[in-house]
Amino acid sequence: MGDTVVDEKMSEARLTDEEKRIIERQLETPEEKIGYFTLFRYATKKEAAIMLVSLVASIAGGACMPLMTVREQYQTWLLLG
Numbered sequence: 001m002g003d004t005v006v007d008e009k010m011s012e013a014r015l016t017d018e019e020k021r022i023i024e025r026q027l028e029t030p031e032e033k034i035g036y037f038t039l040f041r042y043a044t045k046k047e048a049a050i051m052l053v054s055l056v057a058s059i060a061g062g063a064c065m066p067l068m069t070v071r072e073q074y075q076t077w078l079l080l081g
Helices: 002-012 017-027 045-080
Strands: none
Touching: none
């Protein structure tokens, strides 16, 4: 779908064959498989520390979520009991 739009726009722009080949080469993206941790290879130590703190905080927040439900149930039981 996207290729036909690009082809239509290139034909409307009246590009030469060489210009079309250059644009096609620029739009072509190689399919490269990378690992999860290679995304972080350029992170500094400070950024890694921030990500670690964020990870711990998100785990703590997720663990506390069920406790809020238990607390609400307990408070309701105290009020009704």
